[in-house]
Amino acid sequence: MVRCPGCSHWQELRAFRIGSTRNHWVPATVSACEFRNWDESENTITDTFIDGLSCNHCFAKYHGRSNLAEVLVKWLDYCLDSERVRLAFMLSAAWDRLGKQYRKFERVSSIYEVKDVVLDILPVAAKLKTHDFHNIGLTEILTLRMAFPKWVTAWGNLDHETRSFVEHSTWNESCKNFHLWFENYHAIEAHLVWVIQCEMEMAEKDRGDDLTDWVLSREGRTLT
Ligand SMILES: [Zn+2]
Ligand SMILES: [Zn+2]
Numbered sequence: 255m256v257r258c259p260g261c262s263h264w265q266e267l268r269a270f271r272i273g274s275t276r277n278h279w280v281p282a283t284v285s286a287c288e289f290r291n292w293d294e295s296e297n298t299i300t301d302t303f304i305d306g307l308s309c310n311h312c313f314a315k316y317h318g319r320s321n322l323a324e325v326l327v328k329w330l331d332y333c334l335d336s337e338r339v340r341l342a343f344m345l346s347a348a349w350d351r352l353g354k355q356y357r358k359f360e361r362v363s364s365i366y367e368v369k370d371v372v373l374d375i376l377p378v379a380a381k382l383k384t385h386d387f388h389n390i391g392l393t394e395i396l397t398l399r400m401a402f403p404k405w406v407t408a409w410g411n412l413d414h415e416t417r418s419f420v421e422h423s424t425w426n427e428s429c430k431n432f433h434l435w436f437e438n439y440h441a442i443e444a445h446l447v448w449v450i451q452c453e454m455e456m457a458e459k460d461r462g463d464d465l466t467d468w469v470l471s472r473e474g475r476t477l478t
Contacts, residue, residue: 256304260312270307271325274299275336292332293325310469323462326469334453335388341446342387348435349375349398350382368408374401392450395443402439409436 255264272291273279279289279299288298297303314322375382378394409417435442455461 256307258307258309258312259305260308260316263309265309269309269311270304271310271313271329272299272304272307273329273333292329314466314470319466320462322469323466326465327456327462330456330465331453334449334456338446338449338453339387341442341449342390343385344435345395345398345439345442345446346378346382346387346390348432349378349401350385371401371405371408374404390446392447395447395450399443 256267256270257264258269267273274289275292275294276289288300291297291299291303308316310322310326313325375398378390378397380386381389381394
């Protein structure tokens with residue numbers, strides 16, 4: 255928790271609108287391991303930087319609600335965007351491998367179904383190939399969803415040797431967690447669809463006011 259220099263209340267870190275682009279960031283005192291703040295400003299998260307921040311309530315008081323709304327909208331955009339890329343990467347990892355390995359699959363004569371699956375995902379193939387994760391949208395997700403049951407069938411029909419080949423020699427470079435992907439596919443997809451719909455809703459009209467209301471209402475002021 256951080257104590258706000260403006261109102262002297264201890265509050266969760268989230269009330270200060272900071273977070274790094276790296277997942278496991280910590281406030282740094284040594285310049286070599288400084289983490290940049292999410293806003294892509296020159297601000298690195300040092301103790302001096304944190305000392306100069308004010309909580310959302312104080313920020314609104316000193317800089318105005320509309321300025322707070324502007325920062326919050328940008329921050330949410332940033333969070334949704336990085337979550338979208340992360341989830342799209344997870345969702346597409348094994349599809350990407352499937353496309354890349356098709357030549358190898360051709361040599362495994364028993365996998366007729368795989369050819370079918372690869373053809374089905376062709377409309378998305380270019381985006382997968384270039385890792386264009388921002389543009390994996392609802393249409394692309396639907397294309398992959400339609401192909402997934404075929405892939406499950408193909409997977410189920412593989413003999414042990416071939417399955418082992420697909421599982422180990424094919425996926426281990428960039429998609430180490432093939433089983434994780436396979437078993438959690440629908441959960442990853444549902445999460446990604448939620449993030450995309452959230453982005454669309456935010457883009458629909460100016461949601462800054464709603465967001466500011468919500469943020470200010472949930473910051474507990476009970477801790478002193
Ligand atoms: Zn404050
Ligand atoms: Zn998430």
